[in-house]
Amino acid sequence: MSENRRRLTDPVTSDSQVRVRSLRGLSRIAYAWLDERTGIRSMVRKGLYEAVPRRGAWAYTLGSATLLLIVNQLITGIFLTMIYVPSTTEGWESLNWIRGHDEFASIVRGMHLWGAYVLLFVLGLHMVRTFFSGSYKRPRETNWLSGVVLFVLVLGLSITGAMLPWDQAAYWTAVVVTNIPSYTPIIGIYLRTLWRGGEFAGPITLLRTYGIHIWILPALLFAFIGIHLYLLRKHAEFGSYVNYRGFFRTLHPRPVIPPAEQPALSEPVPPGQRELEPPYPGVPTDDEWAAPLETDDFYPDQTFKDAVVSLICIAIVFAFGIGIGAPLEAAATQNTTTYTPVPEWFYLPLDQLLVLAPKQLISLALWVPLFGLLLLVILPFVDRGRERNPFERPAVMIVGGLIVLFMLVLTALGSGRLFNL
Amino acid sequence: MSPDRRLSRRRFNLLGTQAAGAAIVSAFLAPIVGWALSPLFQPRPTYVWRSIGRVDDIPLLTPTARSVEFPHSSQAWTPELDRWIVYVVRYPGGGLGTFSNICTHMQCPVRWEPAIGLFLCPCHGGLYNIYGTNVGGPPPLPLPQWIHRIGPDGTVMVQDRLDEELP
């Protein structure tokens, strides 16, 4: 960063000293006025000029892309509440009506559906990235845990959202999904009755699921996004091994200089000679701050990359939202002997487990995803070594890889059903 | 003011905050939890009988789908009726089957497949024979039947009640 570049937050001299000679001068005075009363300058400074690592910056765009896709869900979802009626008798009608009567509403609906699909995909990549680079290690265990909560919430939103259109696809998703808790020991049947509001899926099921989808889960989601981002800023974006060692420097390690022998702060340390394993710093130390080779400003260096990736995501959502849109099958009815329910693609591994599990093991199969969740929760407490390089953590990488492989195999086994083969 | 007195005032305020907080939280929770649990305590409304035709018209050893309209099980506000499938079949010994097509695995819509002579569930491949016995795939129980009776005039009546609790 060049020294003479003017930043948004550079202080102006106090109000009285500034003469209003131009609009620009006026706006600076207005800004100074506001800053004295709100502290906006330091807020913006904190928000925008955070130091972020230069290495690996493209991999760090996945989180902000996830956030943008969630904002897309929020915006399109809010407008869907003015398009869609949460009722077994009118819900399908309202969505059927917009086809042919209201092209823009159809696009909103298409963007909500494809937004959810792309969100699940990008969220998965974000998780894989943080897993791969060991970003969940001390002191970032809570970053990881809040991320696991967000993952569960987004899965919950996707599956509850899929029930809302109350066409055949939505109805049978509702029947099967609300039946899954019934395999819980002892209280299973009660859980199903609570979700369904009765013995069978119907009006109360839809209304309860709707409330969960548009209020309860989004409220939790945004609360946890706040926590997630607060923790990110607290510990800064330095969880990855590339920031501590640099990928290439790991392959050709350089000697470690004990802190005692390190040159005084005033003398700039050449990048290669900095201590290789800092004691888990939250933010870079002062001399690291001063090392322009390693960090960039969040704004505009990281935001540029973030914007490019987010734009690509939204372009995909927009194109598919318009080009393919959201399907609507025939209105829901139990009165069928021909309909073949097909699971949502993101739910396919679990459904394939239901295909494979014999009748004695149904509940066992349903514990498998919960076991996977447990593994996600305990990960930062099991893999506690200082080593962040994925190639130096073979055990964790192999277990993680096997789980992903397991899910991919289940998906492949079940994929024929997606196309009604 | 003596130090102990200060302490007890502090303690009073502490307990007061906690007590008020607990009261406020319970005031929020009581109606919401009560509402959320209410489906468990709804009395099951009286069952209804519906005619599905005469017993002589039911084919022998060929399960045939009929539709029947029942009020929704939750007795919710909607006037709409639920339309359910009844697979009727007559057996040589004089028995009668009035099967629902609700799979006992995850409740997908089961269908009679004449080619294999079995009921097939399209979701996870559950199989039931012509007597509704679960003979293959994941279903843990036999295909449930709607409770039925045959009137003096030979009409078959089914009730909106299954002969087993679905898992």
Ligand code: HEM
């Ligand atoms: C943040 C993550 C979210 C995800 C992953 C998500 C996912 C989904 C999915 C998959 C559907 C079914 C789409 C379809 O087939 O039409 C859906 C429908 C719906 N969602 Fe969301 N959603 C999210 C947030 C929201 C929010 C915040 C709101 C409102 C405040 C909302 C309101 C709705 C409504 C009203 C529908 C029904 C309309 C329809 O089915 O076309 N959603 N959602």
Ligand code: FES
């Ligand atoms: S729902 Fe019938 S086999 Fe799974």
